Amino acid sequence: MGVVHGEEMVLNIGPQHPSTHGVLRLKVKTDGEIISEITPVIGYLHRCFEKHCENMTYDQVIPFTDRCDYLAAMANNFGYVVAVEELMELKVPEKVEYIRVIMAELQRIASHLLALGVYGLDIGAFTPFLFMLRDRERILDMFEMTCGARLLYNYMWVGGVSHDLPKGFVETAFQFLDYFEPQIEEYNKLLTYNKIFIERTADIGVLPQDVAISYGVSGPNLRASGVKWDLRRNDTYSIYEKFDFDVCIGDGGQGTLGDCWDRYYVRMLEVKESVKILRQALAQMPKDGDVHQALPKKIRPPKGSIYSRTETPRGDLGFYIESDGSPIPTRVKMRSPAFTALSVLGELAGGWMMSDVISILGSLDIVLGEIDR
């Protein structure tokens, strides 16, 4: 079949566009509907996070980590405090560890729900989005119950957490999980196995394993390509080794391994695993204990540096912290998982059609706050 070529046109997708998931600009070379080249332009949300950190005490950095990945603020807090505690060789009470894992996993569900729902919206399905946001709301209610904030929590502190779990939290959480688990089936019926949805996502934007690894893609995006890599298992931190859960990987269920549908479905599976972890953590958590017990009077890590990484909903979040022994960090560097995910977009999207670019971008689940920092 002959292919007709026309004049190429440069099209700007964004910075103001409903499907760029933030303030992202994509410079796209198109020939009609077909994309030949795609260049992401970032930096619209740059807030000098890393430079700011060099002028603040260690605990003042935590609210800034919230604002990096604003859809998974708990996970970012977690990553940072784990790094600082490792640098200080600080041991936190067991109860705090449990609370942190509960919060991080609730956050993972909330973040994945938003990612899945918005992905449906990108494909054109409105209703699943609202269903998922309805359930995410209940998680946010639980966060509000705990620390008063719904989006940016500043909840995890170095050596502890800001508030103990409120009365009735465990019951509320169990109620939520009982309600939520059957909902996953409903999402699957409504969106995952919808014929049109499969047509739009299967075999589209295939990310092969070697490309994913060479670009440093991590998290669900990497696992969707069939790599069994989860820091909660492979480089375990906090108390994750105590829990029984599977590392979900894509299997090319509806098309090729590593396509958009796999990336979508791995997130759906991870939500189920998070529910599993939550049930165990809520049941095993010690009833009493002071969450403020291990808080250091002054955070003054010894001279040295640390690179520590945690598994956020977006992937492998790394913090490099250099300390000169003063209460102010000399250097804080954040390795953003969404940044690596975005950098692979050019590789994935060339040759696909306009609508597919939106679908591929959505499947990577990027957060611009974290990319630009």
Place this chain on the structure above:
Amino acid sequence: MSVDTLFDFLGSIIPAMEGSGLLLVIAILIPCLLLFLVVAVNAIVMVYAERKVAAFMQDRVGPMGQGVGLHAGKWGLLQTVADALKLLTKEDIIPKNADKLLFILAPFMIFIGAFVTIVAVPFGENVIVADFNIGIFYILAMGSLGVIGIILAGWSSNNKWSLYGGMRSAAQIISYEIPAGLSIIIIIMLTGTLSMQGIIQYQAGGMFNWIIFANPFSFIAFFIYFISVVAETNRTPFDIPEAESELVGGFHTEYSGMRWSFFFLSEYANMLVVCAVAAAGFLGGWHSPIPGYFDSNGWGIFWMMSKIVFLIFVMMWFRWTFPRLRVDQLMNICWKVFLPISLINIFGVGIWTLVFG
């Protein structure tokens, strides 16, 4: 209620002017005014219905109002009125580099395409503005005027997104008119008439005389017709010309205020027309499903409207359930699936009529 009877009626009450040209103009203008009212009220009701249907499907309450103060009335009934007022008072923006004449013309072109088709839509046994002898052909022909407006809008906005939307819709609407038209040919083959009332009269005598149940081929034809017209009216899952998440707003990206609302007015008018054609052509029009059951004169409007409303509800149901197709998949369905099936259908109906007819 046709123009002729109105003309005669006016002549009889003003005998001095009987047969004059002025009376004819008045006789034409009165139904036009009524039709405009129908289109406007239709849009108001359907926007409200769409909001409520969407809310119902999405586990929300939709527009609601209660208590004292500025709100959208009981159950949000005044929501659309508020919307219309907002749109009317909005600033009218024409982009600097737009082709001004075409930009202004486009919404009217689309609106005319939707508006003039209603002339031939029968709402009851006697409620039709003009029962042409080529009624169904007229509806098809006038219905395709709208696509010119969409291309104009896409082109004149001088915006790449609008251009994408315009070009997509040109390809889509023109393609889907073919299976829709071929399905309607089956109606014409069976009834032997192009007149809308003639088609409905053919289906008298209960639901098993409706064309949808006339033979297996016409049963398939109904679904092909219905899906094709969903595509023709740019509704999800075929809303690629608007494709909010891809093309921002498609061909109406640059439009605002009342000009923008004309696109919506005509979308809803189009929905009414295509559902009316489906109801009249396949589902027995204003006939009751059971012969003799509420089949008297006045009930015709009720049956016709309930069939139209049901089909419109199905369209809304589609919209709030399905994701959107991609442009090439859309074309594949049209040219590789619907078109061959439609052709086989025509052949099949021909043979069926020959053997069993």
